[in-house]
Amino acid sequence: MSHAYQASENRYEKMLYRRAGTSGLLFPAISLGFWHNFGENDNPDNMRAMMRTAFDLGITQFDLANNYGPQYGRAEKNAGKFLAEDFKPYRDELVISSKAGYDMWPGPYGNWGSRKYLIASLNQSLSRLGLDYVDIFYHHRPDPNTPLTETLDALKSIVDAGKAIYAGISNYNAEQTAAAVKYARKIHLPLIVNQSRYSIFDRKIERMGLDKQAAKDGIGIIAFSPLAQGLLSDRYLNGIPADSRIAHDGRYLKREDLTANKLAAARRLQEMAKERGQSLAQMALAWDLRLSQVASVIIGASSPAQIKENADALGHLDFSQTELAQIDEIIAEI
Numbered sequence: 001m002s003h004a005y006q007a008s009e010n011r012y013e014k015m016l017y018r019r020a021g022t023s024g025l026l027f028p029a030i031s032l033g034f035w036h037n038f039g040e041n042d043n044p045d046n047m048r049a050m051m052r053t054a055f056d057l058g059i060t061q062f063d064l065a066n067n068y069g070p071q072y073g074r075a076e077k078n079a080g081k082f083l084a085e086d087f088k089p090y091r092d093e094l095v096i097s098s099k100a101g102y103d104m105w106p107g108p109y110g111n112w113g114s115r116k117y118l119i120a121s122l123n124q125s126l127s128r129l130g131l132d133y134v135d136i137f138y139h140h141r142p143d144p145n146t147p148l149t150e151t152l153d154a155l156k157s158i159v160d161a162g163k164a165i166y167a168g169i170s171n172y173n174a175e176q177t178a179a180a181v182k183y184a185r186k187i188h189l190p191l192i193v194n195q196s197r198y199s200i201f202d203r204k205i206e207r208m209g210l211d212k213q214a215a216k217d218g219i220g221i222i223a224f225s226p227l228a229q230g231l232l233s234d235r236y237l238n239g240i241p242a243d244s245r246i247a248h249d250g251r252y253l254k255r256e257d258l259t260a261n262k263l264a265a266a267r268r269l270q271e272m273a274k275e276r277g278q279s280l281a282q283m284a285l286a287w288d289l290r291l292s293q294v295a296s297v298i299i300g301a302s303s304p305a306q307i308k309e310n311a312d313a314l315g316h317l318d319f320s321q322t323e324l325a326q327i328d329e330i331i332a333e334i
């Protein structure tokens with residue numbers, strides 16, 4: 001067991017906090033996600049160090065899901081251990097998020113969006129995390145076969161039971177989001193965030209109009225994979241490092257995702273970032289945050305150094321029209 005943790009006294013000095021829509025909740029502009037690097041084969045000392053580093057930088061949101069691992073549930077279990085050992089005094093300074101919606105356990109009740117699945121899954125998550133409640137509980141993806149009303153009624157029961165403070169949806173398209181927000185308002189469900197993939201390489205949010213819709217509906221966007229899983233960083237500019245996500249994981253980010261066009265675009269973007277006095281990763285995060293509807297970007301990280309570098313993105317958030325046009329031009333061909 002490493003030394004007792006005392007959070008940095010300066011932890012709130014540099015982080016920016018952004019409101020999710022018209023809700024009362026402020027998110028750190030940068031959050032830490034637990035999808036990768038908190039699984040059964042990952043290094044516990046590194047996990048602990050990343051959580052401490054993040055919190056010391058004012059990163060108050062840890063984003064989890066039932067099935068983050070491998071194995072399913074392992075990221076919550078690992079997070080729970082360090083929450084208990086290091087973060088007990090800081091529970092009320094943290095926003096802990098979890099989700100259910102993807103494959104979790106065998107049989108008809110461990111997937112999608114039924115009331116049965118969501119309630120059972122959150123109970124499991126709470127026990128792995130060692131918490132009485134999460135701050136945000138998400139339906140992780142839309143379920144074409146369960147009535148949306150059942151899914152949202154289940155989230156409402158969860159909130160009413162005190163097991164989640166707010167609710168969220170993730171991977172819902174514009175139409176599904178509109179329907180969800182409408183029903184949530186009707187049943188007084190505090191549905192405050194829509195979690196979607198968003199990066200310079202993936203502008204689906206804008207194409208679908210989710211950004212405009214979020215502004216209209218008063219909900220916040222939580223942007224995931226803002227670095228396109230590492231493609232929008234210096235990670236792959238000179239080959240595929242042995243400790244990178246492509247080399248050591250390869251499940252979600254594959255060698256073939258690193259196309260010649262993306263690599264060429266990343267190289268040009270890095271030149272731009274240099275001129276701004278930033279790393280490519282920092283510029284990619286700043287670019288996501290140029291949309292006021294984006295309450296937070298959730299980064300993944302494999303080391304405390306990456307978290308520190310990414311938090312420094314906040315030093316230069318603004319873009320000139322020329323820079324924005326240049327980025328549009330660079331990614332036109334990817």
Ligand SMILES: NC(=O)c1ccc[n+]([C@@H]2O[C@H](COP(=O)([O-])OP(=O)(O)OC[C@H]3O[C@@H](n4cnc5c(N)ncnc54)[C@H](OP(=O)(O)O)[C@@H]3O)[C@@H](O)[C@H]2O)c1
Binds near residue numbers: 036230245309
């Ligand atoms: N709701 C959903 O359906 C959903 C889906 C996906 C993700 N998420 C959430 O979003 C979080 C982030 O997703 P993500 O991990 O794909 O995000 P990401 O930030 O796009 O990618 C993270 C990876 O980029 C590399 N990286 C990060 N900072 C770097 C830096 N400064 N320099 C060089 N490389 C850097 C690291 O790769 P290496 O390992 O190679 O070092 C890191 O693991 C997840 O943990 C999860 O919480 C949600």
